[in-house]
Amino acid sequence: MALPTMLPIQSRRRFLRRTACGLGGIALSQLLADTSSKATAKGLSVRPSHFKPRAKNVIFIFMSGAPSQYDLFLPRPEMQRLHRQPVPESFLRNLDDALIKGSAQVFASPRTFSKHGECGMDFSDYLPHLATCADDLCMLRAVHTDVSNHHPAQLVMNCGVPLFGYPSMGSWVTYGLGSEANDLPGYVVLLSNSGEGVDGGSSLWNNGFLPSEYRAVNFRSNGDPILHLTTPKGISSGMQRSRLDAIRKLNEIRFQDTGDHEIESRIASYELAYRMQASAPNLVDLSNETRATHELYGLDQEATKWFGSNCLLARRMVERGVRFVQLYHSTWDDHSNLNTKLKTNCDMTDLPAAGLIRDLKQRGLLDETLVIWGGEFGRTPMNEVRRGNTPGKEGRDHHPFAYTMLLAGGGIKGGQIVGETDELGYHPTKDAIHVHDLQATILHCLGLDHEQLTFRHQGRDFRLTDVGGSVAEQLLV
């Protein structure tokens, strides 16, 4: 697919000539107050999808570090029988993985499971709130990936390959569709306040070889929501207006003198920056949400406050046309003390994630918003072998062969479980979904054909799904 075309240069030039004539031209502040002004960066203008989309926006709740499917979604009675026994040889045959050690023993989940919704979806007692959304959720139980280390696997989930330098999913989506947000970025990343950052860091929301306007903008949980959004102390709003007006006028004079079109883009970038300065504080100001909404997302509770704010922000962003919102929560990497640590993460995220789905639904937004919940891989049915197996402090290792993810809304059929695994949940036995299939399906929901959404780089047409992926039709409405 071709890159978006340039702005209609002629009309903009005329416009600039008009406003620049005489120094008493329209002040920038007035110009910017005009919300009909669509001077967004050229690459982010809205573009048609390949076919009729089911979803407009995506909210990807990325559970970084790999949550344990055995303790949240996948009851396996067979594991109770084999508890503390070696894994039967049949499961280990043909396996060649750095993390799977033959000496490991099966570790049955200490959790209790029950069935929820009309569909009877299994959830452990750690996820009481998501469980109430069962009939809106599509549970994928046989997702598999290519690698079993965090950063590489996070790259596979986000960028399609375990290598650096490739665009992330949100970059592909905004490259394909542009953004409907006039005063906000099209692709936003929010990090959770677990104090641990994300394993892969910024490489996970990079634009790779796509132009940098498709890189995610981080909404920061500390300080300015967007880096350097706040005018420095001591500069009043009046001074700020004068400053922006002078920058625009001087840039316009320069444009008149040189005809350098990059100056037009520079002027447009200042206009969007100004609009972001005006709208982002409004976006992050949650005080005008009702008390019921605050409670729905858990903003009234210490444990859920942070993740809840991010979830609520995600809803407010998609309402404002932000195309792709990704929430990162880390880390679920429970090699030891799984029982305790898993509970902490669930306590922080379960209520808000469920609140988000319910809120989107009650506002009629769930149909057009695809919500994704999951990490880069799953965890082993065995206990961790590298750090001992003190009873009560067990953990699980990385498991890339079959794990669980959740989808909701955006053209996905809720109330179904797709994918089956063997009695230890070790390997898929039916409806396995590779990460590339998931990516193809996500793009499909957005009206994009994953084989057509390409970018030429180093002489080759690259795509998110590398050379694989097919749409998992059974997930769709």
Next chain:
Amino acid sequence: MIFAVSVNCLGVSAQSPHWAYRPIHFPGVPDTDHRAINNNAIDQFVVSRLEQDGLAISSPTDRETLIRRVTLDLIGLPPTPDEVQDFVDDIRPDAYQRVVDRLLASPHYGEHWARPWLDLCHYADTDGYLTDQTRPVAWRYRAWLVDALNAGMSFDQFTIEQLAGDLLPDATTNQKLATGFLRQTLSNREGGADPEEFRVKQVIDRTSMVGEVWMGLTVGCARCHDHKYDEISQKEFYQLYAFLDAADEINIDAPLADEQESYESALPEYHRKRRALIVPLAQEIDALQRRWEDKLRSARNNPGREWFWDRQWELVGLVWGGGLGEGQLEGWQILRLDPAKRSRLQKDRLLDYFLPKADTVDAEKAKQLKLSELNAELKKLRGALPKVTRAATMMETQTPQTTFVHLAGDFRDRGEDVMAATPSILPPLDVERRDRLSLARWLVSPNHPLTARVAVNRMWQQFFGQGIVATAGDFGTRGSLPTHPKLLDWLAAEFIRSGWDVKAMQRLIVTSSTYRQSTLSGPHNDSSLVRQVPLRLSAEQIRDSVLQVSGLWDSRLGGPSVKPSQPDSVSEQGYGNSWETSKGGDQYRRGLYTWVQRTSPFAMHITFDAPNPNHICTHRERSNTSLQALTLLNDPVFHQAAKALARRLGKQVNTDDQQRIRQVFRWCLSRDPSRDELAVLNHLLQQLRDDSQVTGPVAENDLDGSSLDEDPAWVVLCSVLFNLHEFVTRN
């Protein structure tokens, strides 16, 4: 084979290989009608092409723009107002040549040209991946690079030292340091990572660098299968890989000038004392260590039997030298060596690793021998040694293994065994010895068709925004064709003829009329070279310019990386990263010296398109985004610079507003303001004064803690100048 198909599709027969693989010959320099403006051969090639299209080269740019352009292009900083004035006033015919010579001799030249080279090897101060541990001595390679560039090291020597400095006869410490080029690959120290898997990734990365940086070949594409478009088979990739597969990471003592004497004079005494401590227990320690090594080796050979020893073996490969930027596999390499073949240094290092773990093999014995006390004493002894700075380098492996094709790119899937060899489409490597040194020499042999073309093309890209081959990292069949093939060949041939003289080549380019054209006129067909092209400055140039103009700049050269102030929220996005802001002048060093944390790189740099530090970058983007606007408007560093500039202006003798506006305008943009521009700035000043009577002065603590009390009107006016498109652009 796949490449055969693609060659046929493209209609290229074996007799006429792809243009870039053909030998380089000096093409005849074309005759043109416009001798007057032809400064050198470059212009004759360019003008003759333009004449064919009925076009003419643009007029030369004005002197202010020219000195700003060439200063930014050669040393990365704007000229000072005095430098501009001197050049404008200099009527000697060689005035411009003098400027160029001055800039090429500036110590800041190497700082500027180091940056694109660091993009190629993706330099960083951390390991990358999950734990992203620090590499506190990574800067040693950067310092070598700046020095080599400043000294005008010829490109062939530059190549040989970086790829194989350690293999040169009687290699100096400096030559070994150069191999730090190959140490910019990532290290994965995450528990559970298979170190062999990530070592393979490093070797692939190094092989890709050799391919892309010297030959413009995307050889990395052939790691899983034969190259789809270029004539490189998967086997040939692994033959090239074999050169680098035989290299191991090794950190060495590389004393700085002021460390050398005290360190070296203290060493004999240190070794004597160390021996004295160990000798009484030597036999028993040896016996214990042998048991420990046997346990580890048995775990390596039979994983899954004893998880404790599996873990111990794994740990050696993960934690060795962590946080110090040491080669993570050095421990494994020593353990693989027959003890009789270990050097004294290797024995010492392994013993130092083993002693605190002696209790894992026999706690009773370790206690009886008081090994923890011995360990503490040895540690104290090491601590008392005068400081020596180490450096990350490469060495030829002592435990060679056969290299093989990784079927479908999977290192566990063993294909055919291969020996080191160069791709068959290129001139043969006709020496018996197949090591990195012969590879490096082969790359810079005069009959290599790619190296010189690729190198001059990258230089051209720095001066014109785009190379003669637009795809600077891909000279293969899918890359762009050269817009001026004869010019490219002439430059490449001239580069080789000059003895690979980098500065001479750059002098040739910047003294051409083609380079000195105006950016202002002409149609928008930049590749015809009918005009110069305005280029947005790099992230580092923008920050450096602001620091220099404001007077905040700390111009010291070299040394360890620094951490200028940035919001906490930046480092918080990486796992466990922290960012302790440097003190004093280190906050205001050139961007080159800013610490590069792979998982959360310096935000201002990323906003202005500094590349992802995990990946080769042959061409930086120049985007134009609203995050850049927010940074220039509001980043506390830029605000502080505006205050410093206002303060600098306040110290000028002349207190007349008009004069001051002209002055600060010249400082920032190297030219006088037009009448319209003056009017805008005057109007701004009035507005701000009216406004600031209400708000009062901009009084707040500076980043360095000192308080500034500047006239807010002037602070804002200075900030306006930093925000102009022209300020962040080289015209």
